Structure formats: structure tokens, C-alpha cells
Amino acid sequence: MQTLHLTDKENDLQQAAALLQNGDLVAIPTETVYGLAADALNGAAVASIFTAKGRPMDNPLIVHIADKAALPRLVETVPSSARQLADVYWPGPLTMIFKKAACIPDEVSAGLATVAVRMPSHPIAKQLISLSGCPLAAPSANRSGSPSPTDARRVTEDLDGRIAAIVDGGTCAVGVESTVIDVSGDTVRLLRPGAVTVEMLEAVVGTVEIDHAVLNQLKQGAVAASPGMKYKHYAPSARVILVKGSPAAYAAYVNARKGDGVAALCFDGEEDLLQVPFLTYGERANSQEQAHRLFDALRRLDEQGVHTAYAACPAPQGVGLAVYNRLLRAAGFEVIDLE
Numbered sequence: 001m002q003t004l005h006l007t008d009k010e011n012d013l014q015q016a017a018a019l020l021q022n023g024d025l026v027a028i029p030t031e032t033v034y035g036l037a038a039d040a041l042n043g044a045a046v047a048s049i050f051t052a053k054g055r056p057m058d059n060p061l062i063v064h065i066a067d068k069a070a071l072p073r074l075v076e077t078v079p080s081s082a083r084q085l086a087d088v089y090w091p092g093p094l095t096m097i098f099k100k101a102a103c104i105p106d107e108v109s110a111g112l113a114t115v116a117v118r119m120p121s122h123p124i125a126k127q128l129i130s131l132s133g134c135p136l137a138a139p140s141a142n143r144s145g146s147p148s149p150t151d152a153r154r155v156t157e158d159l160d161g162r163i164a165a166i167v168d169g170g171t172c173a174v175g176v177e178s179t180v181i182d183v184s185g186d187t188v189r190l191l192r193p194g195a196v197t198v199e200m201l202e203a204v205v206g207t208v209e210i211d212h213a214v215l216n217q218l219k220q221g222a223v224a225a226s227p228g229m230k231y232k233h234y235a236p237s238a239r240v241i242l243v244k245g246s247p248a249a250y251a252a253y254v255n256a257r258k259g260d261g262v263a264a265l266c267f268d269g270e271e272d273l274l275q276v277p278f279l280t281y282g283e284r285a286n287s288q289e290q291a292h293r294l295f296d297a298l299r300r301l302d303e304q305g306v307h308t309a310y311a312a313c314p315a316p317q318g319v320g321l322a323v324y325n326r327l328l329r330a331a332g333f334e335v336i337d338l339e
């Protein structure tokens with residue numbers, strides 16, 4: 001298949017919208033990461049997302065809407081907690097899980113009784129949903145298991161020739177995927193941290209429960225609240241090892257392991273202590289910058305032929321919880337604690 005490379009010009013967006021209406025797959029920019037979109041109400045179109053990505057069929061998708069008014073017909077009920085959170089954080093990087101309405105195809109919900117919905121703030125994503133008239137099911141636009149793409153070049157690397165089109169909207173502002181919360185039960189539960197932080201959620205709805213899988217590896221055979229969290233994920237081919245410690249302790253640990261294919265994934269301004277090749281992913285105190293740069297840095301490790309990367313551990317607070325959650329999975333939960 002020849003993949004069309006489209007821009008944000010009116011004609012190109014019309015063409016992308018027509019492809020979506022036709023049941024084809026189009027990669028689109030959002031404020032978090034690029035998504036691989038299909039008409040969420042067309043089961044066959046949604047099924048082809050799984051083939052293009054090589055995604056396990058038991059991992060459900062997020063449905064993207066452009067207008068809060070589109071929510072009620074996709075879900076059984078809208079709990080008051082969800083209404084309050086949508087008022088504050090939609091459009092934006094927050095996904096909420098509801099009991100699903102009958103119109104949601106099984107391909108979207110992977111057989112669950114719930115559906116994940118988000119209203120993105122990216123102008124191109126919003127326009128494509130409006131122009132096509134379709135709610136869009138869209139997982140991140142990477143091959144399953146790789147780091148999510150934060151620009152169109154990274155989408156092309158993974159999906160060129162496998163999908164109908166890629167719309168180039170530049171670099172994604174946030175850089176990690178949306179916060180996912182379950183609002184279908186009695187409490188609000190965090191399944192995946194993102195740029196809408198626990199503190200931001202609690203400011204609106206009081207207490208938020210943090211699912212065990214956010215910070216811990218699921219035991220073999222355990223049922224995941226969010227199926228996507230059970231896989232080794234966001235991982236480059238290089239082996240990633242997370243190292244917790246002060247700049248000096250981190251550098252000493254990494255320097256003692258220098259050798260062919262060994263590199264550091266460190267914070268900006270802390271390179272001087274290192275005797276191995278390095279890539280940086282932001283300043284230690286700037287979680288937003290780390291979120292913005294992490295996935296591209298992980299892909300660069302592979303481009304540079306790194307086989308073992310020692311990653312400086314981010315502080316797991318605020319947006320840093322999302323950065324830590326993704327790095328933990330990239331590392332397959334391999335953490336060295338020097339503290």
C-alpha cells in the first residue's frame with residue numbers, strides 16, 4: 001500500500017477525512033502522541049488497526065470525540081465525577097473509561113463492557129473528527145511495543161506502506177500518552193498517568209485511587225485493569241536499566257560499566273560526569289520537558305546502535321509520574337536503587 005503524506009492544508013484534511021469515512025486508517029497528530037485513527041463505529045475499520053500495528057486483540061482502544069455533546073451516545077451513563085472532570089480538562093490529555101453503549105463495536109472495547117473516551121485539544125485532531133463526522137478510535141501510531149511516535153517521521157518509520165495516510169502536524173506538545181482513569185465504578189481510579197496529574201484530578205474530584213499496575217509489574221496470569229499496562233512497552237531494542245540516585249552516584253555506576261554499546265540516558269546539565277556516550281531527555285527538575293523528549297530519545301538509542309542504556313531515574317511526581325511509568329516499562333521493571 002502506498003501511504004499518502006498529507007499536511008494540515010484544507011484540501012489534505014478533506015482527503016484524510018474522506019479516507020476515514022471510507023474505513024481507511026489515517027495517522028493523525030494529537031497533543032499527546034500521534035494516533036492511528038479509524039471510524040470508531042466501523043468494526044472492520046477498527047479491526048484493521050490491530051493488523052497494521054501488530055497489536056494484541058485483547059487491548060482496547062480510545063475513542064476520540066471533538067465535542068462533549070458526542071459523549072452520551074457512546075456510553076451508558078456519564079457519572080458526575082466524569083462530568084466535572086470533562087468541564088475542567090476536556091479538550092486535553094485525559095481519557096475516561098465508562099460503561100459502554102451498544103453502538104461501540106467489540107473491536108474497540110476488546111470484549112470489555114467499558115469504553116475509553118477522550119476529547120483531544122490538537123486542532124488537526126479536532127478538525128478531522130468534525131470533517132469526517134466520525135468518532136475516531138485511535139491507539140498510538142507505533143508498531144505495537146515500540147515507543148509512541150511524537151512526530152510524523154517516527155510514524156513513517158513504523159507504519160509507512162501499512163496505512164492509507166499520515167497527516168503531519170509537527171511535534172506533539174506533551175510527548176507521553178493521555179492520563180487514563182476509570183470512572184465506571186464507585187471511585188475514580190488512575191490506570192495510566194499522563195499530563196493531567198493526580199494532583200490535578202484530586203483538585204476536582206477529591207481522592208483518586210492509583211491502580212497497582214501504575215508502579216508495579218503484574219504477576220503472571222493476573223487480570224489487568226488496563227490491558228495495555230501488562231505488556232513490556234514503549235521499549236527500544238536496546239536494553240534499558242533505570243538507575244535511581246544522585247547525579248554523582250548515577251555517573252559512578254554508569255562509568256564503572258562503560259564498554260561497547262553502553263550508553264547513558266541522562267538529564268541535561270549532568271553529562272560532564274559521564275565517561276560513556278550519552279543522550280539527554282531534559283533537565284532533572286523539568287518533568288514536562290522529560291515527557292516531551294523521552295520517546296524520541298528512546299528511539300535514538302536504537303539509531304545509535306546502543307545495546308544497554310542506563311537511564312537516570314525521573315522524580316515520580318506530577319507529570320514525572322508518567323515519565324517514570326513509561327521508563328519502568330521500557331526497562332521491563334529493571335531498576336537499580338543507589339539511594
Ligand code: TXA
Nearest residue numbers: 032034035060061114115116139140177178226227228
Ligand atoms: O494520548 C493518548 O491516549 C493516545 C492518543 C493517540 O490519543 N492514545 C493512546 O492509545 O495512547 P493506546 O491504545 O496506545 O493506549 C490506550 C490505553 C491502553 O493501555 C489500553 O489498554 C487502555 O488505554 N484502555 C483503552 N480502553 C480501555 C478500557 N475500556 N478499559 C481499560 N483500559 C482501556
Ligand code: MG
Nearest residue numbers: 139140148177
Ligand atoms: Mg500505545
